[in-house]
Amino acid sequence: MDRQYTSTLLGRAVDEFAKLPGIGRKTAMRLVLHTLRLDEGAVDGFCQALQTLRHEVRYCSVCHNISDTEVCALCANKQRDASTICVVENVQDVMALEATMQYHGLYHVLGGVISPMDGVGPADLQIQSLVERVGRGGVNEVILALSSTMEGDTTNFFISRKLSPFPNVKLSVLARGLSINDELQYTDEVTLGRSLINRVPFTGN
Amino acid sequence: MDRQYTSTLLGRAVDEFAKLPGIGRKTAMRLVLHTLRLDEGAVDGFCQALQTLRHEVRYCSVCHNISDTEVCALCANKQRDASTICVVENVQDVMALEATMQYHGLYHVLGGVISPMDGVGPADLQIQSLVERVGRGGVNEVILALSSTMEGDTTNFFISRKLSPFPNVKLSVLARGLSINDELQYTDEVTLGRSLINRVPFTGN
Numbered sequence: 001m002d003r004q005y006t007s008t009l010l011g012r013a014v015d016e017f018a019k020l021p022g023i024g025r026k027t028a029m030r031l032v033l034h035t036l037r038l039d040e041g042a043v044d045g046f047c048q049a050l051q052t053l054r055h056e057v058r059y060c061s062v063c064h065n066i067s068d069t070e071v072c073a074l075c076a077n078k079q080r081d082a083s084t085i086c087v088v089e090n091v092q093d094v095m096a097l098e099a100t101m102q103y104h105g106l107y108h109v110l111g112g113v114i115s116p117m118d119g120v121g122p123a124d125l126q127i128q129s130l131v132e133r134v135g136r137g138g139v140n141e142v143i144l145a146l147s148s149t150m151e152g153d154t155t156n157f158f159i160s161r162k163l164s165p166f167p168n169v170k171l172s173v174l175a176r177g178l179s180i181n182d183e184l185q186y187t188d189e190v191t192l193g194r195s196l197i198n199r200v201p202f203t204g205n
Numbered sequence: 206m207d208r209q210y211t212s213t214l215l216g217r218a219v220d221e222f223a224k225l226p227g228i229g230r231k232t233a234m235r236l237v238l239h240t241l242r243l244d245e246g247a248v249d250g251f252c253q254a255l256q257t258l259r260h261e262v263r264y265c266s267v268c269h270n271i272s273d274t275e276v277c278a279l280c281a282n283k284q285r286d287a288s289t290i291c292v293v294e295n296v297q298d299v300m301a302l303e304a305t306m307q308y309h310g311l312y313h314v315l316g317g318v319i320s321p322m323d324g325v326g327p328a329d330l331q332i333q334s335l336v337e338r339v340g341r342g343g344v345n346e347v348i349l350a351l352s353s354t355m356e357g358d359t360t361n362f363f364i365s366r367k368l369s370p371f372p373n374v375k376l377s378v379l380a381r382g383l384s385i386n387d388e389l390q391y392t393d394e395v396t397l398g399r400s401l402i403n404r405v406p407f408t409g410n
């Protein structure tokens with residue numbers, strides 16, 4: 001139902017919010033009316049943070065992660081193990097892996113996965129720069145941490161072919177298996193089968 | 206889980222989005238990454254619409270609806286029946302009633318309902334201005350279209366007392382009854398009881 005706004009300013013603000021993904025017109029209206037209850041300074045602060053990010057956003061020249069500087073804080077950190085590169089799809093994946101506190105190497109953000117359906121080919125991703133990065137030497141292992149989907153598997157395969165000139169660089173993928181707290185009977189058969197094949201010695205942990 | 210942002214600009218934009226009602230940190234992150242994929246002009250347009258609204262927002266001096274002008278388009282419309290005033294809580298209610306296309310009178314936006322729990326008293330609402338508006342004459346009916354809650358009922362009662370010096374002004378409330386498509390067996394007993402007491406002649410519509 002298309003509703004009439006008694007104010008064109010209100011209508012325009014609702015239109016803008018409704019353009020955001022996952023936000024319908026009702027939610028947009030609620031958000032706009034919320035901003036009307038805020039201080040003018042709070043609204044300006046919101047807009048400034050968004051515009052500053054958009055105008056000044058930079059991507060790390062090494063790993064392509066979002067960064068404030070030419071080289072991001074992770075790549076610049078000498079404490080981290082520069083001989084291991086973990087290849088991920090996007091910025092959220094870097095944050096998810098960092099949150100595990102189990103990884104101390106560097107990253108390489110592809111910017112997506114190969115997906116002909118969505119018109120994403122290898123040239124749209126940061127694959128060539130990964131090959132060049134490995135080619136500069138000093139890398140012992142590349143961990144392919146892409147989604148467990150057909151697109152992810154295709155991308156893994158493509159990258160493994162591109163890295164075949166470097167036989168000394170170990171290629172690995174994340175383990176597939178039961179999630180913590182998963183119940184066996186509700187686990188899909190492919191995952192269950194893989195977790196059986198890739199079973200590991202019991203250590204009591 | 207508190208995640209580290211590799212960019213402080215990114216972190217700040219996510220913080221700002223996460224302040225909005227109903228938007229958590231994950232959604233905020235998704236919205237921020239979406240804005241990074243937009244043109245710079247699109248982000249500026251979004252912010253401009255929001256800031257213009259916040260800085261230039263006005264409320265109609267007659268009905269207190271959001272308006273671009275001193276008197277809103279509804280109040281200024283000579284085609285509408287100025288002898289009927291529909292009292293509503295907020296701007297969304299005006300839009301909901303306008304969408305029915307069944308109402309051709311004017312509105313009065315209270316800005317909420319009396320709710321001691323939330324610290325909202327009669328003086329926080331546009332009740333005095335309603336009394337003055339009715340006092341200027343020319344009003345035949347005031348429709349109390351507030352929510353069917355204890356707070357709404359309390360506010361209805363308070364307004365009816367305030368309007369008691371004008372015995373010629375008819376006071377009415379919206380009909381309570383079954384919603385269209387409601388099944389009898391699932392309707393609560395109070396609504397069902399009211400719909401029985403207030404039954405209307407069958408006309409075939």
